[in-house]
Each structure stands twice: as C-alpha cells, then as structure tokens.
C-alpha cells in the first residue's frame with residue numbers, strides 16, 4: 001500500500017497528471033470519487049476516506065485534489081487569517097469589508113469537501129466555478145447584521161431555502177453568480193439578503209452625507225420591481241438601507257428626488273433606468289452590485305441593449321443573475337458579461353416546479369371561453385384566487401369583462417397598457433381577496449409572488465416553454481401544491497414536442513389529441529431519423 005502511494009506521488013507529484021496514463025492512474029479529482037479507507041489504511045486528513053496520496057506540500061495523507069485544495073486553503077488561512085478570496089470590487093479601497101461580511105469561518109472550516117458535496121446533493125444544489133463557499137445551514141451562520149436576522153424571523157423565514165443556502169454565502173464573498181432555481185423557491189431573498197447586508201455594513205462603517213446608490217436590481221416588469229422593492233424594505237427595516245423605485249408610470253421627478261436624498265438600492269426596469277442615466281445627473285459610480293433578475297428575459301432581444309447600456313455605465317460591479325429558466329445561449333452571454341462566474345442550480349431548472357399539477361385539456365379555440373366559464377362555475381374545479389393567462393392585452397380586457405358578465409365572478413385584467421396606478425390597485429384587490437379572478441398577459445407571468453394563488457389557467461399557451469414554466473409557477477410558492485389548467489389545440493403546434501416531453505417527465509397526463517397529433521409525431525420521427533443518421 002505504501003508503495004502504491006509513493007508511485008502515485010512520484011508519477012503525478014499530486015496535481016501534475018502525466019499524459020497517456022490509464023484512467024485508474026489519474027489522481028482522483030473529488031473526494032466522492034474515492035473509496036472509504038479500510039482498516040489499517042491511511043485516511044484522508046480532510047474527509048477520512050482512503051488517503052491514497054500524500055500532499056506534496058504538507059506531507060499529509062489525502063484522498064483527492066479536492067481535499068488537497070481544502071487542506072491548503074486551511075493552511076493558508078491559519079498563516080494569514082485575512083487572506084480570503086479576493087473581492088470583485090468595493091465601494092472603497094478597504095478589502096476587509098467583505099471579510100467581515102462573509103461566511104462564518106468556523107462553519108466553513110469544519111466541513112470537509114466530502115461533507116460539502118453530500119450536503120449539496122441532499123439539498124439538490126449543483127455548483128460550477130472556483131472557490132465556491134459551502135452552503136449555509138442557517139441565516140445566523142453568515143454574519144448578517146442582527147437586524148436582518150430579526151427581519152427575516154419576522155417575515156417567517158426560519159431556515160434558508162436551498163437556493164438561499166448556496167447563493168447567499170457565495171454572493172457575500174463577492175462572487176459573480178448565475179443562479180437557476182425553480183419558480184417560487186426564494187430566489188429574491190437570496191440576492192436581497194447579501195445586498196442589504198453589504199449596504200448596511202458599508203454605511204455603518206463609512207457614514208457620509210453623500211449617499212450614492214450602492215446596488216441596483218433590474219427587473220423586466222413594474223410589478224416585479226414593486227414587489228422586490230417591498231421585500232427589500234421589509235428585510236432592511238431598521239438598517240441604514242433605503243430604496244428607490246425607478247419604473248415607468250410613476251413620476252420621474254419624485255424618483256430622482258428620492259435618489260438624490262440618498263438611497264442604497266435602486267430597483268428598476270431597464271427603460272426607465274436608461275432615462276435616468278441619460279437625462280439626469282445621477283451618480284452611479286458606487287454601485288458595486290448589479291442584479292439581473294429573470295436574466296433570460298433581460299438578455300433577450302428587446303431588453304438586451306438597454307441592459308448592456310446600464311451595465312456599461314457602472315464600474316465593474318459584482319453581477320448576480322437569476323432565473324428559473326436559463327437556456328445555454330444565456331449561460332454563454334452571462335459568461336461574457338461577468339468574469340469567473342459561479343453557476344448555482346437548485347432543484348430542476350428549466351422544468352416546471354414539481355409541486356404544480358399540470359392538467360392539460362384539448363380545447364378548440366372557439367370553445368375556450370365556454371370551457372373557462374364551466375371551470376369557473378364549477379364548485380369542484382374553481383379554486384380562487386385564480387390567474388388566467390392570455391396572449392393579448394385586448395384579449396385580457398375582453399375576457400375579464402366576459403367572465404364577470406357570464407359567471408357573476410368579479411374579474412379584472414392586468415397588462416402593460418394599463419396605467420401603473422390601476423395595475424397596483426388591481427393587484428391589491430386580488431391579493432386581498434376582493435377580486436377572485438385576474439386575467440393577465442405575460443406581465444404577471446414572471447416572478448410576481450401571488451401568495452394565495454393555487455390555481456392558474458393558461459387560456460392561451462405562451463410562445464415558449466420557458467414562459468409556460470414561469471406562468472404555471474405562479475400557482476405554487478415554496479413547494480406548496482398548485483394546479484395549472486392548460487388549454488391547448490392545434491394553434492400551439494410549435495410547442496407540441498416540448499410540451500409532451502415536459503408533461504411526460506412530470507408524470508402528467510397527455511391528452512390523446514396532443515399525443516397523436518401529426519405535429520407531435522412528426523417531430524418525434526424527425527428526431528429519431530436524425531439520431532439514426534448520427535449513429536449510423
């Protein structure tokens with residue numbers, strides 16, 4: 001055994017893997033690749049598995065590259081206690097800011113690489129990137145200001161959700177992040193908590209009269225901005241942490257005045273933020289954290305140029321990007337925007353939340369209205385409050401009126417053409433239970449937290465499965481069960497293949513017409529033909 005160890009040590013000098021070797025000769029990368037130590041065998045000083053190698057720098061028994069890195073990190077820390085992963089950029093030149101704001105050192109040090117891996121597996125977290133800190137198990141383990149912890153408790157946040165467990169510590173040490181996690185899984189707090197913590201700590205440490213904004217969150221819709229700002233206020237209560245909302249539909253002068261009075265966080269839509277940047281004298285040079293929420297939507301044509309314009313006006317901020325759906329092209333773009341990006345994925349991204357029961361019904365277009373009325377008038381099927389998603393603004397107005405007239409149920413519409421004040425009022429009536437049906441376009445499809453909603457009706461299928469995932473996600477928050485009733489017919493043929501795949505993988509029933517449609521079958525046989533050619 002000792003000889004094996006020496007051979008390995010000489011061949012590889014641990015880390016220098018010589019080419020042309022058989023796979024089994026390669027140094028094990030991860031501690032989870034290594035077997036358990038048998039009795040009498042050397043064991044890894046970090047995780048206790050088989051200590052197959054000797055660390056060339058410390059002479060300790062070690063099982064893998066991963067544990068070697070942990071060992072060296074610990075060593076470096078014990079020699080230079082403040083030598084933490086470098087900050088991306090700070091509002092001042094004080095590098096210690098991150099250090100004090102970072103993850104609890106004791107917790108970080110006592111977890112072995114193997115334990116971290118198995119913890120991540122348990123909470124269904126995957127990470128990609130350099131020096132990613134381990135997940136936190138409680139909000140109290142990352143040195144947050146006491147007031148934030150108190151506010152979290154008041155908000156009923158007893159333990160972090162999986163995405164918060166991993167994203168909060170990584171954001172706190174200044175990592176650029178691309179995070180994908182299910183709808184309703186708590187992504188908002190996972191970027192707000194680190195932002196509030198950093199801003200408040202900074203202000204407490206450097207009180208000054210010139211309070212320029214320190215962080216910025218960009219959202220695709222006004223509703224989302226309002227909601228995120230409200231949550232930020234709630235979690236930042238009692239701290240030197242003020243927010244400003246920068247969205248169309250609200251008086252610009254008021255928004256500018258508020259920013260000039262001194263705020264820490266700006267939450268806004270790209271269009272209004274560009275206005276702010278180009279037409280007004282707002283200094284954004286201290287903004288050191290930028291959040292692109294719903295990043296796949298923000299980097300799509302339509303928003304991308306505006307987002308990039310805002311981004312370029314800032315001085316290399318830490319970038320935190322989030323969505324429940326992140327296609328590969330967005331991953332590529334994200335990589336080009338932010339250096340040394342860390343990827344965090346929680347749950348099953350790009351898939352419908354497992355807590356949402358999908359009930360797909362084949363309904364011809366002419367019968368859709370009647371079908372909807374039948375559902376709304378059925379004691380068994382109607383579970384208010386309900387959001388009905390449609391494709392057009394006019395459709396939303398007409399359908400909400402028709403619902404009220406035909407069923408007697410009070411329904412209102414929300415879409416991008418309605419004034420901001422009316423949109424807010426409608427949402428309030430809906431959330432307080434005075435209105436039980438809202439007919440909405442995509443403006444309500446993403447991100448908006450409609451707490452009491454357990455039923456969504458997709459009256460018109462959206463243009464992409466991504467939007468579908470977001471829309472049906474409105475019916476479930478934090479793993480609570482919800483139902484999505486979805487109308488399909490041949491007009492949605494472009495989505496048939498993907499929809500059938502999603503339904504099958506979620507264990508949902510596929511209507512016969514959908515399963516047997518030539519568009520579903522055609523795309524399947526095309527797929528098979530392609531595979532055959534590739535392999536043949």
Ligand SMILES: Nc1ncnc2c1ncn2[C@@H]1O[C@H](COP(=O)(O)OP(=O)(O)OP(=O)(O)O)[C@@H](O)[C@H]1O
Pocket residue numbers: 156157158159160161164181182183184185186187188189323324446447448449451473474477478
């Ligand atoms: N740790 C927690 N404990 C209890 N409730 C929480 C916690 N974190 C978030 N929540 C609540 O869970 C709900 C969903 O959170 P949030 O809106 O942030 O989800 P999301 O992941 O952003 O969803 P979407 O992709 O749909 O925007 C909210 O009502 C929020 O207040």
